[in-house]
Each structure stands twice: as C-alpha cells, then as structure tokens.
Amino acid sequence: SELIVRFSGPAGAGAVAPTGGAGAGGSPTREARSCDSCQQISCHRHEGSGPATxxxxxxxxxxxxxxxxxxxxxxxxxPDDLLGLPLDGGRWRMPRYAWAGAPVGRTGDAVIAALGRSAAVRRMAAQGPARRRAELAGAGAIARSLERLLTQDDLEVVVAQSLLPYLWTRGRLGGRRFSVLMTRSPMGVLQARLDEAHAAAPEQLSLADFRADPALVAAEAQALAAAHRIMTPHAAVAAQFGQRAERLDWIAPRRGPAEAAKGRRIAFPGPTAARKGAWAVREAARALDLEVVLAGSALEGEGFWDGVSTLTPGRDWLDGVAAVVQPAVVEDNPRRLLGALAAGVPVIATPACGLDPQPGLTLIPPGDAAALIRALKRLMD
Structure with a gap:
C-alpha cells in the first residue's frame, strides 16, 4: 500500500517537491511512499526498527x-480472546443471549442497548415494517456500544451478521481481518426471494410487508465481500460463499422419540406467515382433510385457518404427528425441524430451511402447495 500526497496550492519560495532523484553525494533516494520509506528518522512518527505491536x-x-x-x-x-455480547443472558434470564462458557473478566456487554431492543420489539405488532425497523435499529445500537471493545491493536475480529453493516459503515472493521457468524442470507438475497415469491402470489401481502434501507443492504453486501470467512451451519447460506464458507454442524436437541402418529395429523412450526409457507400448508390441509398442530404464532390475520381443523400443541408438540411441514420461502433457524428429525418424525421442508438431505427429510420447492400435497400423500399412504 502507499500514501500519495498531492499539493494543490502555490509553492512557496525555495520549495522543492520530493523526487526520486539523487541525494547528497549523488546517492539515489526513494520517493516517500510510506513512513517506512521516507527516511526521516527524526520525525516524531518514526517508530524505529522494532516490530509493530x-x-x-x-x-x-x-x-x-x-x-x-x-x-x-x-x-x-x-486464552486472551475477548467476548462482546449484548448482555449476560443467564443473569437477565434471557436464553437468547446465554452464551455458555463466557470467560470471566474477558467479556464486554451492551446491556442498555440490548434491553432497549427487547423492549422496542415487544411493543410492536408480531409482524410488519415497524417490528423489522425496531429489530434493525436495536442491532445498530448494540453494535455502536460493543465497538468500544476494539482497540487499534486488535486485527482479528469475529462479528455477528446482525452487527456487521453498522460496524462496517462506521469504519470499525477497516484494517482488520474479520469473519462473520452468519444466521441468514444477505438482506439483498432475502429481499429478492421475497420479491419473486410476491410476484408469483400477489395475494400473499405479507411477503412484501417490509424492505430494509437500501444503504443498509449495500453496506452488508460490501462487508460480506470483504470478509475473510463466513461461518454458518445453514447449508443454503454457506452455498452462496464458495470456498470462503465454513460449514458448522447443526446441533440437534437431545430428546426421545415422539408418540406414534394419530390419524391424519401434521404439525406446522410456523409462524403462520406467507414467508414460512403457511398458504401452502393451508391448501394441503384442506385438500387432504388434515389436522394441523400450529406450533407458532398467528400472523396472517383472523380467519386464516377457516376450513382447517387446527390444534394447539400439547406437552410435546410432536406427539401423534405424522409429519412436520415447513414449505418456507425464508427460514433462518430450523430448530423445530431439527427437533422433529431427532424425534424420528418425518419432515417436509425446502432448501431455504438450511438442512442437508438426510433420512427422514423430504425437500420440496418453497411455497409449492402441489409438491407439498404429493409429498404428504406418499407419507400418509
């Protein structure tokens, strides 16, 4: 790298521009390309010949x-690594932030920002632009608080994807090698998928309920392009980054088998939203006369499940279920699908759910009701 300085003002009397010509005694001199080559050892910036710290x-x-x-x-x-997290999840009884093995004396937090995000999100509706904006604004506040942990000597950083665009735009990742803990596809990719799905099914209005600020989307894309490594358990996310991706193994919950299937009962992890494939599940349930256990919140409005026999989950949401279905357009965190597979319950999902092909898993295109009906018929028969 080099620093180029151009003088645009008039030269003073006797001023001489630095050149690469001969120095005293005819010895050649080098152009001043950096502090290493300017040869001005009397300068207050000169650090001597020792290694940089x-x-x-x-x-x-x-x-x-x-x-x-x-x-x-x-x-x-x-042994010297520092962990910056939103808050101590154990102390605050917030499992979302309960990092096991957080080192005593080597952690930093952003308690005020994290509690502010939680409070703001709770005040919003279960779905919609206001909630998405609150989530993003909260992540920005946490990033601004945690950035204080970075010193000028810290050259290696591991950063959560949610914090990435804010640290990037504030210049906190410049000059450092950083890796990203990825939980979802980049915002630009997600929004393109939702746009495509909404164009194919314009009646599913929630597919178009929110789009992030284009500047934030661009900042995330730029930061991901500069990242050294992308670390994620999500198969579809890892596939977007080629050799820079490091696939982590999904960690399935430890549990025993579920009770045997009872009749024509399926479970939908949800939530009931178009992006999770709720419309396809409803169509399949009506066509095949299925009972549906709704394990997630209802976001598509009152009356959405009219004409379908629905059940609330019991002590174990998988008991008596013949299959778990999630024909999602977008699914970042397939915990319930992992639990179903661990319990021996067949799962019908999409590649967007991030799971590799495996026994017990049937993959279908996102939001494809016809494909879901065919897969369910094979299971039920």
Missing part, C-alpha cells in the same frame, strides 16, 4: 447464542 487476541462481537456458535467459541477461542 499488535494484539494476539481475537475479539468476538456476538448476538444471539446459537449453540453452533457457542461450540465454535469453545473450540477456537484463545
């Missing part, structure tokens, strides 16, 4: 406590 630690700036990321921290973190 850098930190041996990595700084981890994290958000949600996914078990896969906690396992990565346990394997990779060095």
């Amino acid at each position: 850098t930190s041996a630690r990595q700084v981890w700036l994290v958000d949600e406590a996914w078990p896969e990321f906690q396992a990565l921290w346990a394997r990779r973190a060095g």
Whole structure:
C-alpha cells in the first residue's frame, strides 16, 4: 500500500517537491511512499526498527447464542480472546443471549442497548415494517456500544451478521481481518426471494410487508465481500460463499422419540406467515382433510385457518404427528425441524430451511402447495 500526497496550492519560495532523484553525494533516494520509506528518522512518527505491536487476541462481537456458535467459541477461542455480547443472558434470564462458557473478566456487554431492543420489539405488532425497523435499529445500537471493545491493536475480529453493516459503515472493521457468524442470507438475497415469491402470489401481502434501507443492504453486501470467512451451519447460506464458507454442524436437541402418529395429523412450526409457507400448508390441509398442530404464532390475520381443523400443541408438540411441514420461502433457524428429525418424525421442508438431505427429510420447492400435497400423500399412504 502507499500514501500519495498531492499539493494543490502555490509553492512557496525555495520549495522543492520530493523526487526520486539523487541525494547528497549523488546517492539515489526513494520517493516517500510510506513512513517506512521516507527516511526521516527524526520525525516524531518514526517508530524505529522494532516490530509493530499488535494484539494476539481475537475479539468476538456476538448476538444471539446459537449453540453452533457457542461450540465454535469453545473450540477456537484463545486464552486472551475477548467476548462482546449484548448482555449476560443467564443473569437477565434471557436464553437468547446465554452464551455458555463466557470467560470471566474477558467479556464486554451492551446491556442498555440490548434491553432497549427487547423492549422496542415487544411493543410492536408480531409482524410488519415497524417490528423489522425496531429489530434493525436495536442491532445498530448494540453494535455502536460493543465497538468500544476494539482497540487499534486488535486485527482479528469475529462479528455477528446482525452487527456487521453498522460496524462496517462506521469504519470499525477497516484494517482488520474479520469473519462473520452468519444466521441468514444477505438482506439483498432475502429481499429478492421475497420479491419473486410476491410476484408469483400477489395475494400473499405479507411477503412484501417490509424492505430494509437500501444503504443498509449495500453496506452488508460490501462487508460480506470483504470478509475473510463466513461461518454458518445453514447449508443454503454457506452455498452462496464458495470456498470462503465454513460449514458448522447443526446441533440437534437431545430428546426421545415422539408418540406414534394419530390419524391424519401434521404439525406446522410456523409462524403462520406467507414467508414460512403457511398458504401452502393451508391448501394441503384442506385438500387432504388434515389436522394441523400450529406450533407458532398467528400472523396472517383472523380467519386464516377457516376450513382447517387446527390444534394447539400439547406437552410435546410432536406427539401423534405424522409429519412436520415447513414449505418456507425464508427460514433462518430450523430448530423445530431439527427437533422433529431427532424425534424420528418425518419432515417436509425446502432448501431455504438450511438442512442437508438426510433420512427422514423430504425437500420440496418453497411455497409449492402441489409438491407439498404429493409429498404428504406418499407419507400418509
């Protein structure tokens, strides 16, 4: 790298521009390309010939406590590494932020910003632009608080995707090598998928309920292009980054088998939203006369499930279920699908759910009711 300085004002009397010509005694001189080559050892900026001082630690700036990321921290973190997290999830009884093995004396937090985000999101409707804006604004506040943990000597950073665009636009990642803990596809990719799905089914209005600020979308894309490594358990996300992606193993919950299927009963993890494939599930349930266990919140409005026999989950939401279905357009965190597979319950999902092909899993195109009906018929028969 080099620093180029151009003087645009008039030269003073006797001023001489630096050149690459001969110096005293005819010896050649080098152009001043950096502090290493200017040869001005009397300058207050001269650091001598010793090696530059850098930190041996990595700084981890994290958000949600996914078990896969906690396992990565346990394997990779060095004795001097610093963990910056929104807050102490154990102390505040917020499992979302409960990072197991957080090192005593080597953590930093953003308690005020994290509590502010939680309060703002709770005040919003279960779905819609206001909620999405509150989530993004909260992530920005947490990023601004945690950035104080970075010193000029910290050259290695691991950063949560939710914090990434804010740290990038504020210049906090410049000159550092950083890796990203990815929980979803980039915003630009997600929005393109939702746009495509909404164009195919314009009656599904919630597919178009929110789009992020284009400047934020661009900042995330720029930061991801500059990232050294992308670390994620999500198969569809990892596939977008080629050799820079590091696939982490999904960590399935430990549980026993569910009770045997009872009749024609399926479960929908939900929530009831178009982006999760709710419209396809409803169509399949009506066509095949199925009972549907609704394990998530209802976001599509009153009367959405009219004509379908629905059940609320019991003690174990998988008991008596013949299959779990999630024909999602977007699914970042397939925890319930992992639980169903661990319990021996067949799962019908889409590649957007991030799971690799495996026994017990049937993959269909997103939001495709006809494909869902065919897959369910094969299971039921």
